[in-house]
Structures are given as structure tokens and as C-alpha cells.
Ligand code: 2X7
């Protein structure tokens with residue numbers, strides 16, 4: 514089979530607020546407006562992705578947290594309602610999706626052959642987590658491509674951020690190898706926010722943008738440092754400081770999603786495109802695209 518490839522990699526954050534503000538028919542709560550900067554950034558991403566030929570979306574989500582090893586969806590079809598446990602007032606989303614179980618199994622097997630602890634999730638009643646659903650919907654709302662969903666092993670909590678990153682890098686290498694062997698063209702989504710300190714109370718009107726700002730200036734400075742390195746194509750340097758960034762900003766990069774993405778893409782040395790940066794209930798979020806195809810990195 515011909516060599517598969519990673520067409521594009523995306524930092525694709527999943528605040529449920531963005532879905533709430535967008536009012537897709539699948540979501541029950543309705544909003545007036547809100548978080549336009551980020552939502553318009555996702556629009557620019559979608560415009561770029563619509564020009565690409567791809568077979569599958571591979572998404573790594575912090576909200577599918579597994580304590581023992583890394584898990585992969587192993588059921589071909591899911592249909593249910595996803596409710597955010599913290600923001601049920603914003604996100605009650607009716608989803609129906611297909612899984613590329615063949616590729617899922619191939620990444621699982623490749624990771625296992627490298628000595629990682631892995632498991633296929635074969636429970637047909639499993640509730641797909643909201644991080645997976647939101648990043649997939651905002652990146653490609655047509656839901657006409659199968660997905661591969663990868664859990665986040667909580668190595669950062671059980672050990673530390675450095676250990677988490679070593680594992681995520683291994684998983685990234687396994688992901689790349691499996692995609693290349695599969696002959697498929699994949700878009701990769703790292704579903705996470707950057708800095709992640711957030712307010713503990715919500716305004717009476719959640720979409721009241723007069724209440725929205727970064728929780729702390731220090732968090733903003735850290736987010737900008739990370740984005741500058743992405744924009745400069747200095748992904749290795751970005752990963753070098755990622756454990757410290759994660760510690761200082763309680764970042765959602767503790768999931769391993771961004772480290773996995775950079776490793777799977779073999780540490781891009783070309784400029785990433787930052788489609789948007791914005792805050793959601795005080796957290797820092799960026800929609801960032803590494804367009805490997807336009808760099809001639811992929812066939
Ligand atoms: O899961 C999230 C998140 N990552 C960021 C902001 C707000 C809510 O939920």
C-alpha cells in the first residue's frame with residue numbers, strides 16, 4: 514500500500530462555550546453570541562481543511578482520562594448525548610460518529626510493540642468524551658469522516674510532566690508509523706487549551722463578553738511565549754519548556770496532547786499558523802495549524 518501521511522496537525526481546543534455560542538443544531542442550549550475571536554479562527558481553519566483531501570481525523574483528548582495506559586476507541590459507530598459535567602447549561606450535544614477501527618487498532622498495536630500499555634475500548638455503550646466531540650465538530654462539523662480517538666493517560670498526575678511528555682512522544686511516533694503504514698491521509702487534532710487557570714464562578718449570562726479575560730497576566734505571558742515559538746517553527750524548543758509551562762499555568766498540555774502532536778509530526782521546523790487566540794472563562798486557548806502538505810513534508 515502507498516505511504517500514508519499526516520496532512521495537517523492542529524491545536525484544536527475544546528471549550529464547550531464555543532459550541533454553545535455557535536448554536537449548532539445538535540446542541541440543546543442556545544446562545545446570543547460570544548467568543549467570536551476563537552470561533553472565527555476555527556472558521557479560517559475549516560476553510561483551509563476544506564481544500565484538503567483526507568480520510569480520517571485522529572484526536573487526542575484530555576477529557577478521556579485513563580489511569581492505566583492509553584486507550585483507543587474500538588467500536589465502529591457511536592450515538593448518544595454528551596453532557597459537559599461542569600457546564601451542563603452550555604453543552605448537551607447529540608452526536609453520531611464513525612470510528613476508523615482499523616487505524617485505531619493499528620496505532621494501538623504500534624504503541625504496544627514499543628512497550629506502551631494500551632487497550633482497545635470495545636464497550637458499545639461508552640460515552641465519547643466532550644473534548645473529542647468538540648474538537649472534531651469545530652474542525653470538521655460535517656461529521657462525514659471517521660475518527661480515531663485516543664485517551665490521555667494521566668502520567669502527569671501520577672508521576673510528573675516530564676514523564677508524561679516522554680510517553681506522549683512515544684505515542685506520537687507510534688501514531689506516525691501506523692498512519693504511514695495504513696496508506697491513509699490523516700488530520701491530527703490535539704484537543705487542549707493552553708494556560709488553564711479559570712474563574713470559579715460564571716456570569717449570569719455566560720456569553721457576556723464584558724466578563725471575559727485572561728485569569729492572570731503571567732498566564733498570558735506564558736501563552737504568548739508558546740505561540741511565538743510555534744509561529745517561529747521552533748517546536749523542539751517549545752517542547753523543551755513545555756513541562757515548565759504546564760506546571761506554571763496548570764495548562765491542559767498536562768494531557769500530553771500537544772507533545773503527542775509535535776512528535777507525530779516529527780517536530781515541525783516551519784511556521785505554524787495561529788488562526789486565533791482567546792480566553793474562555795479565564796483560560797488561554799489558541800487554534801493553531803501546522804500545514805505539513807503546504808510545506809512539501811507530505812506526499
Ligand atoms: O474543558 C474545558 C476547557 N478546556 C477550557 C475552558 C472551559 C471549559 O472546559
Ligand code: FE2
Pocket residue numbers: 527528575576644706765
Ligand atoms: Fe478541557
